[in-house]
Amino acid sequence: MRLVWRRRRREDPLVCREFVELVTDYLEGTLPDHERARFEAHLAECDGCSGYLEDMRRLIGSLHDLPEPPPDAATREALLRAFQELRGPG
Amino acid sequence: MEDDRALLERLRAGDEQAFEALVARHDGALRRVARGFVRTDSAADDVVQETWLGVLRGLDAFEGRSSLRTWIFKILVNRAQTRAARDARSLPFSALETEEQPTVEPAAFAADGRWISAPRRLDADPETGLLSGELREHLLRAVDGLPPDQRTVITLRDLVGLGAQEVCELLDVTDGNQRVLLHRARARVRTALLPLVGVMG
Numbered sequence: 001m002r003l004v005w006r007r008r009r010r011e012d013p014l015v016c017r018e019f020v021e022l023v024t025d026y027l028e029g030t031l032p033d034h035e036r037a038r039f040e041a042h043l044a045e046c047d048g049c050s051g052y053l054e055d056m057r058r059l060i061g062s063l064h065d066l067p068e069p070p071p072d073a074a075t076r077e078a079l080l081r082a083f084q085e086l087r088g089p090g
Numbered sequence: 091m092e093d094d095r096a097l098l099e100r101l102r103a104g105d106e107q108a109f110e111a112l113v114a115r116h117d118g119a120l121r122r123v124a125r126g127f128v129r130t131d132s133a134a135d136d137v138v139q140e141t142w143l144g145v146l147r148g149l150d151a152f153e154g155r156s157s158l159r160t161w162i163f164k165i166l167v168n169r170a171q172t173r174a175a176r177d178a179r180s181l182p183f184s185a186l187e188t189e190e191q192p193t194v195e196p197a198a199f200a201a202d203g204r205w206i207s208a209p210r211r212l213d214a215d216p217e218t219g220l221l222s223g224e225l226r227e228h229l230l231r232a233v234d235g236l237p238p239d240q241r242t243v244i245t246l247r248d249l250v251g252l253g254a255q256e257v258c259e260l261l262d263v264t265d266g267n268q269r270v271l272l273h274r275a276r277a278r279v280r281t282a283l284l285p286l287v288g289v290m291g
Contacts, residue, residue, distance in 0.1 A: 015199075015202065015203030015204055016199060016203060016204045016205045017194075017196075017199045017203040017204075018203065020193045020194045020277075021193055021273075023193075023273070024269055024272055024273035024276065025269065025273075028254060028269060028272075030265075030269065046205075047208055048204075048205040048207075048208040048209055049205075051208060051209060051211050052194075052209050055209075055211055055212045055280065056276060056280065058212060058214055058219065058220055058221050059212065059221060059229075059276065059279060059280055059283075060248050060276065061219070061220055062220040062221040062225070062226050062229060063229060063233075063244070063248035063249050063279075064248060064249070064251060065220065066226065066229055066230065066249060068114070068115070068116075068117065068118030068119060068230070068249075069118055069230075070114050070117070070118075071113060071114075071117045071118075075117075075135075075139070076110075076113070078139070079109070079113055079139075079142055080106065080109070080110070082142065082143055082146060083104075083106060083109045083146060084106070086143075086146040086147060087101070087102070087104045087109070087146055087149070088104050088106075
């Protein structure tokens with residue numbers, strides 16, 4: 001019992017190599033509490049990892065706002081014809 | 091969802107502009123997701139076309155229990171699976187499908203697991219807080235270069251903006267599998283952008 005307790009209290013600190021593997025779990029909110037604490041402890045004192053995390057956030061945010069190329073003219077026309085046929089007035 | 095209601099009303103009323111906007115918004119992502127299920131670009135085109143027709147025919151029956159885009163992508167996945175079965179191409183989703191690139195190249199870390207030097211940063215646009223315009227232009231190409239399952243998951247999650255649970259149900263994958271695919275996809279996209287950092291503009 002005592003051994004288990006001691007091991008949980010003296011957790012190895014997280015290193016950068018491990019940090020990058022946990023970034024998605026962290027952003028998804030799926031890290032268990034003690035893992036999140038290790039992650040955030042490391043984040044707060046590692047410039048390299050906080051830059052990495054910020055870049056991943058930016059990358060994800062940029063994907064969210066990304067305009068897609070429009071469908072080609074023929075596809076667009078075919079869809080509009082279908083729309084008029086199926087949903088158009090009259 | 092609030093958005094959805096107004097949009098639905100316009101679509102049901104026969105508002106062509108509303109439909110065009112919907113197509114412009116989702117057509118590319120639909121095509122990319124379809125391509126993960128079927129063998130050829132032309133089969134993917136068929137599936138997307140059938141999906142839009144299914145959407146138009148189903149508009150009145152749509153009850154709004156999911157968001158409109160979740161519903162549209164559900165129709166797509168059903169059609170794509172049907173087509174894949176017909177073409178005898180069944181593609182089980184798997185996080186283990188491809189030989190895997192590491193999240194970050196191992197040479198970036200010292201023996202003790204710390205960065206040898208701080209990782210290269212992606213160029214950002216100070217006004218928007220997003221990636222720089224030059225990098226954003228390369229994002230879609232980076233996504234298109236991913237292995238199919240990673241491409242499908244990052245498209246649905248990050249481009250379309252569906253939630254983790256929705257994507258798991260849509261693709262019939264476990265939560266853990268979905269997350270691994272998302273993680274690898276994002277890491278690969280970052281790696282694909284790195285050579286462009288600082289060399290443009």
